[in-house]
Amino acid sequence: MNSPTLHLDRLDAALFGLDDVVVDSALLHAAAWQRTFDSFLRRRGRRAGLHSTEGTGDGTRIPSFELPGDYLRYAAGRTTAEGVRGFLTARGIALADHSPAPGEETVRTLADHKDACFGEEVRRVGVNAYHASVDLLRDLAARGVRLAAVAGDRSCEQLLSAAGIAGLFDVCVDGGDTTLLGLPALPDPGLLLEATRRLGVSPRRTAVLSGSLVGVEAGWHGCFEPVVAVDRYARADDFYRRGAHVVVRDLAELVLSGRCRQELLAHR
Known part of the structure; x- marks a missing residue:
């Protein structure tokens, strides 16, 4: 050949x-994405009063962020905000891009959290x-x-x-x-x-x-x-x-x- x-x-x-x-x-990005969405889904589950770490208000379980599949499907090569939107849409979750209300979770807050997690991974592990x-x-x-x-x-x-x-x-x-x-x-x-x-x-x-x-x-x-x-x-x-x-x-x-x-x- x-x-x-x-x-x-x-x-x-x-x-x-x-x-x-x-x-x-790529693995550092994937780990940062997983940390971001796992913590988001846990918070969402607690607010809904669920015992499960991931779920909706009607008790339906939401699959967590899976590696490497979800990273490759929704995040690899994309802007952080696009990666957030892609994963949330796939899981049937709608969030506003921005919100004037302090403390409200949005696409932007999740994107910022992922970028912060990635920075931590780079400093901790190196590249x-x-x-x-x-x-x-x-x-x-x-x-x-x-x-x-x-x-x-x-x-x-x-x-x-x-x-x-x-x-x-x-x-x-x-x-x-x-x-x-x-x-x-x-x-x-x-x-x-x-x-x-x-x-x-x-x-x-x-x-x-x-x-x-x-x-x-x-x-x-x-x-x-x-x-x-x-x-x-x-x-x-x-x-x-x-x-x-x-x-x-x-x-x-x-x-x-x-x-x-x-x-x-x-x-x-």
Whole structure:
């Protein structure tokens, strides 16, 4: 079987998702999501006067946040608020996005709680970058390919700093930019297109490397080429259905071919 190849004569830039692609942070995200929703459902059950930790006012049991399924379905690659809405909707729970009443639980309060839990997990456990991903980033940069880090939530700078790899990227965009600029959330390609705008490159000459279904779908909708899915949970068929051109288990599988124009000119 031939190794999947990145043809550098066709590339000016590459956009890297962080979770499961560059850093091993997905399990920390998942743990923070589980803590957030488990505590929310316990509080909801107590208010309803139930003995069960999860339930509704009529005694119907609400399934708790399950790993890794619920994380991959509702949260991976999305803004924190979108992850909250997705899980609550799946469990038949409606909350307002915001509320003027102090102490009332909303989508925003749950999102803030999840982000705080994630920060605690990062400080407690730490974050490591995948060696193959760091090697690829350095190789691409040496060949003149511009690099951007992309995160659907607001964790981009936090993760890069914790892993000690902030200096590898030219640009960092995340859910904070989505809010600030009024961009639609992934799988809309707006955040990816903002990264290419800052880099001054065309999506047609920009690779997207993502570990989430919504990230891959955004790359396909934005006409990026190639779209590479990093599949650490055996979901290759799902990634191909969302628009991936290539699916790998680890970035060590990728082979670089050719040199960018910048390197060719430097050797003339």
